[in-house]
Amino acid sequence: MNFSFSTNKLPQEFYSRHVTDVAKDLLGKVLCRTVSGQILSGKIVEVEAYSKDGDEASHSFKEKNKRNSIMFEGGGILYVYLIYGIHFCMNIVTGDKNSGCAVLVRAVEPLTNIDIMMKNRFGEALPNDKSLAHATNGPAKLCKAFNVDLAQNGISLLSSEIYLTEGFEVSEDEIGNSKRVGISKSKELDWRFYLKGNRFVSK
Secondary structure (H helix, E strand, C coil): CCCCCEEEECCHHHHCCCHHHHHHHHCCCEEEEEECCEEEEEEEEEEEEECCCCCCCCCCCCCCCCCCHHHHCCCCEEEEEEECCCEEEEEEEECCCCCCEEEEEEEEEEEECHHHHHHHHHCCCCCCHHHHHCCCCCHHHHHHHCCCCHHHCCCECECCCEEEEEECCCCHHHEEEECCCCCCCCCCCCCEEEECCCCCCCC
């Protein structure tokens, strides 16, 4: 497979930092998912940070419980949760143990084995260009495309099943910053980061 980006897997140290630093640095990194020997991959183009400290929109804000316990396990693992009883969202846990911080992956740009991702999303391997643009431009959409559900909750991002690589270099002026999407609390926090002009960004 001929990649035009760095395939070096991100080390543990990358994730063991402040949640907003990790969130910003995730832009341009490549999410990789191995399914039946095939690697599905996509460039991360939009994320949102969440913290237990001063962030009422975070699952970890009030206390540790069965649902959010993975957020307290320390950086470098995946936190997957179910919303509306039907959709899944994937998050990158950050910081030290008990930090209760994670970054929601909101959108990726499909890179490899796109036909498999499209089949996962739409039931057909070769949709038109408009369908491709809407295949992974949202947290629930990308989970479906990458075949991620609660079975991946708590998995290490140093594993071979799901991991991130160094991917593409991103300059400071390519990064946009805004309020997070679809929340009713702590709306003042500018913790959404995205690649400007990328058509796979959700909003």
